[in-house]
Amino acid sequence: MTICRSLMVTCMLGVPQICVGQDFSAGSEAATWNLYAEQPARFEAKVVDILCEITGDCPADCGAGKRQLGLVRSVDNVLVYPNKNNQPVFSGAANELLPFCGQQVEVDGLMINDPDIKGATNIYQLQKVRAVGAVDWVKANKWTKDWQAANPDSTGKEPWFRRDARVNAELAATGYLGLGLDTDAAFIKELFP
Amino acid sequence: MRSKRARLLSSILLAALPFSASAAAEGERVTITGEFIDTWCYFSGVMGGPDATVGSAHHTCAMWCSAGGVPVGLLGEDGQVYMVLKIEADDTSNGGDTQLSLATDTVTADGMLYKRDGLNYIVVSKIISNEGITRMTHADYGVVPDFAIPAPK
Numbered sequence: 001m002t003i004c005r006s007l008m009v010t011c012m013l014g015v016p017q018i019c020v021g022q023d024f025s026a027g028s029e030a031a032t033w034n035l036y037a038e039q040p041a042r043f044e045a046k047v048v049d050i051l052c053e054i055t056g057d058c059p060a061d062c063g064a065g066k067r068q069l070g071l072v073r074s075v076d077n078v079l080v081y082p083n084k085n086n087q088p089v090f091s092g093a094a095n096e097l098l099p100f101c102g103q104q105v106e107v108d109g110l111m112i113n114d115p116d117i118k119g120a121t122n123i124y125q126l127q128k129v130r131a132v133g134a135v136d137w138v139k140a141n142k143w144t145k146d147w148q149a150a151n152p153d154s155t156g157k158e159p160w161f162r163r164d165a166r167v168n169a170e171l172a173a174t175g176y177l178g179l180g181l182d183t184d185a186a187f188i189k190e191l192f193p
Numbered sequence: 194m195r196s197k198r199a200r201l202l203s204s205i206l207l208a209a210l211p212f213s214a215s216a217a218a219e220g221e222r223v224t225i226t227g228e229f230i231d232t233w234c235y236f237s238g239v240m241g242g243p244d245a246t247v248g249s250a251h252h253t254c255a256m257w258c259s260a261g262g263v264p265v266g267l268l269g270e271d272g273q274v275y276m277v278l279k280i281e282a283d284d285t286s287n288g289g290d291t292q293l294s295l296a297t298d299t300v301t302a303d304g305m306l307y308k309r310d311g312l313n314y315i316v317v318s319k320i321i322s323n324e325g326i327t328r329m330t331h332a333d334y335g336v337v338p339d340f341a342i343p344a345p346k
Contacts, residue, residue, distance in 0.1 A: 036238045051278040051286070054307045054314050055220065066285040068264050068278065078310045081276065083233040083264050090254065092233075092262030094287040112237055119266075119274035120236040121311030143262065161257040162343075166293055170256055176342045178252035178297050178326045187331060192344055 022076070030109050030127050037114035041124065044132055045071035045080065045107060047100040053079060062101035069097040071107060071124065080111070084125040090161055091143035093126040104132040109140070220305035225275055225315065227267035227302075228328065229295045231258035232274060234337075235266070245337045248297065248328025253341040255296040262288040267302065267315060275306065275315040295320075299327045 028040035050070040052058035062069055071080040082093035086109070097105075109127040114120035128137040147160045154163045161167060175184030233239070234246040234254060245251065247268060259265055264286065267275040278284070283291040304317040336342050 033237075033239065038237075050276075050314070051284060051316070054278065054309060055305070055316060057279075057284075063284065063287075066287055066289070068262075068276075068286045079312075080310075081264065081312060083236065090257035090261040090263065092258075092264065092287060094262050114236065114238070117236060117238075117243055118272050119276075119312060123232070123236045125233075125237070147261075161261065164257075164260055166290065167256050167260050170293065170296075171253070176253045176336065177249040177331050179249055179329075188342060188345065191335065191342060 024111065028108055033110060033125065035110065035112065035125075037112050037116075037120065038110040038125070039113070040108075041111035042106065042108040043071075044074040044104060046074070046104055047097050047102060048072050048079075049101070050079070050081070062098060065095065065098055067094065068092070069094045069101070071097075071105075074104070078122060080122045080124050082107075082109075082124045082126045083112075085143050086125070086127045086140040087143055089144060089159055091147075093124070093140060095143050095146050096126055096129060096138075096140040099138075100129060100131060105129050106132055108137070220307045220316070222303070223306040223315070224301065224303050224321070225267055225269050225306075226299065227269040227275065228299045229255070229259075229277070229292065229297060230266050230268045230274070231255040231263055231296075232266040232276065233258060233263045235268070235274065240337050241334070245330065245334045248330030249326050250330035250334040250337045252297040252326065254337060256293060259293045259296050260288055265292045265296075267300075267317075273313055275313045277317060278314055279316045281317060281319060295323070297326050299324045 024041040024043045025039060028042040030040040048070050049062035050068045053070060071082060073080055082097060085091050085093045085096045107126055107129045110125040112120055112123040126140040128139050130137045144160055156163055175181050177184055177187060228247055230247055231254060235243055240246050265277045267277055269275060278286055280291045283289050300323045301321045302317045303319045303321060304315045307314040
């Protein structure tokens with residue numbers, strides 16, 4: 001117990017490598033994504049603009065949606081990086097956290113700490129968030145609504161990533177493999193004989 | 194027993210202090226050569242192992258994720274991932290145009306490196322050179338995910 005308390009103190013002093021294995025699963029209701037190194041993790045944190053937090057370059061409103069947002073965990077001051085929201089559609093977590101910029105929140109989701117992959121440390125998949133003290137959770141699934149609002153002329157039943165004008169312009173220029181249209185055509189012929 | 198615990202704690206603190214100091218330190222000027230990757234697929238394994246989530250096999254997915262606001266990283270020749278916070282004048286790390294145009298490219302970049310809590314962060318001041326896509330992973334993995342290329346109609 002003494003050692004556990006000591007480790008907590010070292011975490012609070014900002015000693016990250018000791019904190020990586022900490023268990024934040026208590027009370028978590030996070031659904032599994034069947035990821036190799038996932039661990040349910042529910043904790044309180046402050047929502048920060050990561051570029052601001054790291055370098056001191058701090059515009060108003062966490063960059064107003066332009067920048068990646070992080071979670072400075074209350075218990076140990078560790079900067080957790082939310083990489084993913086809760087939609088299985090190639091979408092990040094910054095939009096989900098932007099309404100909480102600068103606020104203390106409680107989050108629930110999956111933590112990735114994979115010692116087999118360099119840098120896979122304090123990576124987070126956000127499933128839900130609420131301001132500290134709030135009763136209702138907000139599901140981290142607004143990204144596609146944001147995309148549709150920003151792309152009102154894009155209609156159709158296909159998912160956003162098939163309809164995104166910027167991505168489709170890149171695909172039209174260099175192909176799905178990014179190696180040029182001739183390479184693409186030959187590969188597609190092999191793929192779908 | 195008490196002194197043994199004290200020695201253990203002292204050892205932990207002594208071993209940890211230099212790392213802690215560097216984690217909170219100023220940025221360090223660096224030149225990194227590496228591939229612009231989609232960090233979620235690379236770190237989580239959701240699409241397979243690390244070798245399958247880089248290069249040509251994963252190019253379309255890397256663009257989807259970059260446009261979708263998944264953080265972009267530079268996978269350095271040293272195997273380290275450098276989380277990209279800004280590229281030259283463009284600080285739109287949440288789905289920005291610059292990072293989208295560089296998806297899967299291997300570049301050499303000057304920038305400032307920061308370390309915190311086990312992650313590397315880079316603010317790219319200049320892309321010095323761009324070799325394009327260098328890992329021909331489609332030869333081994335096809336496309337990842339396998340629906341990246343729709344069947345011809």
